[in-house]
Amino acid sequence: MSLHPEIIPTVELRAPDTVMRLDRLGASFPTPLSFMRRLVRALIAERSELTYPVWDIDAEGHGRAVLSISLGGHVYSLIAYSNPIPDDARTDRVIAEVWDTTFTLFDGVPKTADLDRLASEVPRQEAGRMQPTELILSRANKSMRLFNHVVSELAEGRQPDAAQIGKIGYLMRTTAVYGNGKFGIADREKFKDRPVLNGPFAAEMLTVWLIRQFTLALVEHVARAKGGDAAAKLEPRLKRHLGIGNSTGLGMAPFLVNHPGLLHAWVQARETALAQVLSAPQDTDRLQALLTRAKAHVAEWNVDDAVQMPRIETLRTELETLDPDTMWEDARDKSAECQEMVVALLLEAHPAICEALCETMGDDRIPHFDPSVSCADMQARLRRAHGWALDFDLEAAGADDLFWYVSEDKLEPRLGERHVIPGAERESPLDIARQVQNFERALNEANGQDPLAVLLMAAPEHRRIARRIQAFGDLDYAEVRDNLIDASTRPIDLLRAKLSVFGAAKFDPKSDRWTRVTLFQGAPLAEDIAGGTATDDWAFPVLG
Amino acid sequence: MIHAARSELSGLLTRAGVGRGLPIGIADELTAAALAYCSLGEDGAGAALAALAPDPEAPIYSGGVLQGSSLPMFAPSAFDLAASGTVTLNTDADTELLAGYALARGNGWSIQKSGSQLRLRRSNESALAATTTASPPFAVSFAVWDALKELGLGALVPATPETEAGAGAGAIDND
Numbered sequence: 001m002s003l004h005p006e007i008i009p010t011v012e013l014r015a016p017d018t019v020m021r022l023d024r025l026g027a028s029f030p031t032p033l034s035f036m037r038r039l040v041r042a043l044i045a046e047r048s049e050l051t052y053p054v055w056d057i058d059a060e061g062h063g064r065a066v067l068s069i070s071l072g073g074h075v076y077s078l079i080a081y082s083n084p085i086p087d088d089a090r091t092d093r094v095i096a097e098v099w100d101t102t103f104t105l106f107d108g109v110p111k112t113a114d115l116d117r118l119a120s121e122v123p124r125q126e127a128g129r130m131q132p133t134e135l136i137l138s139r140a141n142k143s144m145r146l147f148n149h150v151v152s153e154l155a156e157g158r159q160p161d162a163a164q165i166g167k168i169g170y171l172m173r174t175t176a177v178y179g180n181g182k183f184g185i186a187d188r189e190k191f192k193d194r195p196v197l198n199g200p201f202a203a204e205m206l207t208v209w210l211i212r213q214f215t216l217a218l219v220e221h222v223a224r225a226k227g228g229d230a231a232a233k234l235e236p237r238l239k240r241h242l243g244i245g246n247s248t249g250l251g252m253a254p255f256l257v258n259h260p261g262l263l264h265a266w267v268q269a270r271e272t273a274l275a276q277v278l279s280a281p282q283d284t285d286r287l288q289a290l291l292t293r294a295k296a297h298v299a300e301w302n303v304d305d306a307v308q309m310p311r312i313e314t315l316r317t318e319l320e321t322l323d324p325d326t327m328w329e330d331a332r333d334k335s336a337e338c339q340e341m342v343v344a345l346l347l348e349a350h351p352a353i354c355e356a357l358c359e360t361m362g363d364d365r366i367p368h369f370d371p372s373v374s375c376a377d378m379q380a381r382l383r384r385a386h387g388w389a390l391d392f393d394l395e396a397a398g399a400d401d402l403f404w405y406v407s408e409d410k411l412e413p414r415l416g417e418r419h420v421i422p423g424a425e426r427e428s429p430l431d432i433a434r435q436v437q438n439f440e441r442a443l444n445e446a447n448g449q450d451p452l453a454v455l456l457m458a459a460p461e462h463r464r465i466a467r468r469i470q471a472f473g474d475l476d477y478a479e480v481r482d483n484l485i486d487a488s489t490r491p492i493d494l495l496r497a498k499l500s501v502f503g504a505a506k507f508d509p510k511s512d513r514w515t516r517v518t519l520f521q522g523a524p525l526a527e528d529i530a531g532g533t534a535t536d537d538w539a540f541p542v543l544g
Numbered sequence: 545m546i547h548a549a550r551s552e553l554s555g556l557l558t559r560a561g562v563g564r565g566l567p568i569g570i571a572d573e574l575t576a577a578a579l580a581y582c583s584l585g586e587d588g589a590g591a592a593l594a595a596l597a598p599d600p601e602a603p604i605y606s607g608g609v610l611q612g613s614s615l616p617m618f619a620p621s622a623f624d625l626a627a628s629g630t631v632t633l634n635t636d637a638d639t640e641l642l643a644g645y646a647l648a649r650g651n652g653w654s655i656q657k658s659g660s661q662l663r664l665r666r667s668n669e670s671a672l673a674a675t676t677t678a679s680p681p682f683a684v685s686f687a688v689w690d691a692l693k694e695l696g697l698g699a700l701v702p703a704t705p706e707t708e709a710g711a712g713a714g715a716i717d718n719d
Contacts, residue, residue, distance in 0.1 A: 095708075132549070132681055181549025187680050189550070366650075371624040406559075409703040416707060423701030429568050453624030456569075457605055460617065463569025 026493025036503030072195030155227030173245025243521030367471030385473025563698025581644030
C-alpha cells in the first residue's frame, strides 16, 4: 500500500461492517481517486493534443470520424460511425440493435482498410466481430431534446438555453462500454503495462472522454451545416458542463461481487486516503470553497425517483449545518449520503494523498487455493473472514425471494423473483452469504481432520466459495456485506458504488434496477488540456 | 476459425461447463485448464469440449482409490488428493486436458498414465510452464465455438416477457 510519505494515519480505517453494507455503498460519491479523474490528470500532465484525422460527416451528422490522441507514449483513436435510426428503435436497453453512433477505441491510427473493415462490424456491436487492434467497443444515443435544441440555437447564432443544459447535462448517452476481450477486442493484458492505460478501466474512461469530444464536435458541425456562417459555437462554459450520459442497468451489478480483489483495492484506497486526510492539517479555506460548490451542485441535482429525491433534500439540509473546520465530526449523526459527501470533500482537499494511492487500485494478485488444509482449519478461516455472512437469517421471510441470472438476451445479467419467474435452477452465484452458510454447514458435518480436498470431492458445489474464502478472506473490503438475494435488495446501490469509483455524478435512478448518470460533466475540454489551462479541480460541477 | 480473447473464451467455457451440469467451481477449473492448454499452443477449447460428456458424474473415493470417468469432475479431486497425500488414481476418461490442469495449478507436476492408472506427482521443475508459447487471441474452430455456445445455453435463462420486464431502461428512449 502506497502512503503519502509525510502523513502517517493516526485514525483507524472505517470498519467493513459499516462501509461494505449495500445501502452505504449506494451513497458513494466520486473522489480524486475516481478513474475519470486519474485519466484527466494524465491528459493534463502530458498536455495531450486531440486531432481529427478523419471527419467524413454529412450535414445531418451521419458518417464516420476518427479522433486521435497521444497518451503515455501511445496513440489511441476513437472511431465513430454515425447512422440515421428510426425513433422507435432508439432504446438504451442492451437488447437494442441500432444506435445513433457506435464507437471503437483503436490502438494507433487506423488506415482506410481498418475503417472499411470496422464499418461493417462496429455498428452491429455485439453481433460484430472485432480484432485485438480494437481495445474498447461502445455506442451512444442522442438526448434528442438537448441535441436538437443545441443544434437549432447554434444554427441561429444563439447560445442554447443554459437551464436545459443544466437539467440534462449531455448530448449523448452511452448504453454500453465493452472492454477486456469481448467480441474479439483485445484482452486487457495487451495494454495493462502501458502508462496511463495500466489503471483499471482507464481505456474505458479514455473512450468516454473522447466520445464527449466527438459529441461536442458533432453538434457544432450539424449546426454549422444548418446555419452556415451565421452559426455560433458553443460557449466554453456551456461546453464544459456537457458530459456524457450513461444508462446503467443490471449488467454492471454482478461485477463487484465477481471481482472481490478489485472491490477491496478500490475501497481500501479510499478508506486509507480518508484516514490519512483526517490525520493531516486541514485547509479550511479550501474546504469552505468545496463545501460551497457542493451545496450548489446538490441544489442542481433533481431526480424523479421517490427514494433518491428525499435523500437529496435531506442532504441539502444537512450540508447547511456543516462547518468546514469540523465537518467530519458534524457529519457523524447525519445521513449516509451526507457522510459520504463529506468523505469526498475531505479527499478533494488533499489531492496529493489521493494521487499517491491511485496506483494501488488494481488487482493483479494470483489467488492461492490450498485444498490440503484440514476442514477444521477451513472452518476457522471461514468464521474469521466471512463471519459476517453467518449473521443473516436466511430462513426469514423474503430472505431468498430474489435470484440473479443471465438471460439468453445478449447474456444480460438480471434479477428475478424466485417464486414468480422461471429459471431459478440456473441462478448465478451472487448469493455469497447463502453459499458461506451452506459451506459452513458442510464443514460442520465433515471430519475436522480430513483435508478439505475430501469434502470438496464429495460436495464440489462448495469449491468456488472455498476458493473465494481462501483467496480473499483476509481482505477487509472484498465483500458486499449483505444478503444479495433478499427481497429488500436494491441493485441500484451496487451500480452507484461502481459508478462513483468511475467518477460518475448526478445519479438519476429510474427504478431500483437502473440509473442514468453523467460522466465527465465539468471536466476539461480537449482545448483546455492542449492549451495548458486545464486543472483537475472539477468535482461537483455547477453551471450556475 | 474464431480468434478469441482470453476473457471471452473464459466466459464461453465456463458457461458451457455450467450448462453441461458442472458445479461452478468445477467449471472454473475446466476453464483454467483449457486456457492453460491453449497457452501451450494446443486446442484447449476443443479438448474442453471433448471432456464435456453428458451427465458428468462425481468421482468415487474409497480405500485410497479415486475412480472417475468424467475428466472435469475427476481432475480437480485427483490433483487435490495427490497434493494432500498418497492416492491411487483410476480413470478411463480422455486425459488430453490433464496437462492444462497441471499447468493451471502452476506449481509443477509430472503426469504418467498406464492403462487406466494415473500418477500425478509434484515436481520442482515446472517443465510445462517452460513450454508455454501461445498468447491470445486463441484460434477456435467455428464448430467448437458453436458447440460450446450451444452447451452454454444450459446456463442461461430463456428470454420471456416476464424476464425482460424491469431489466433496465425503457423500451424507447427518445427523450
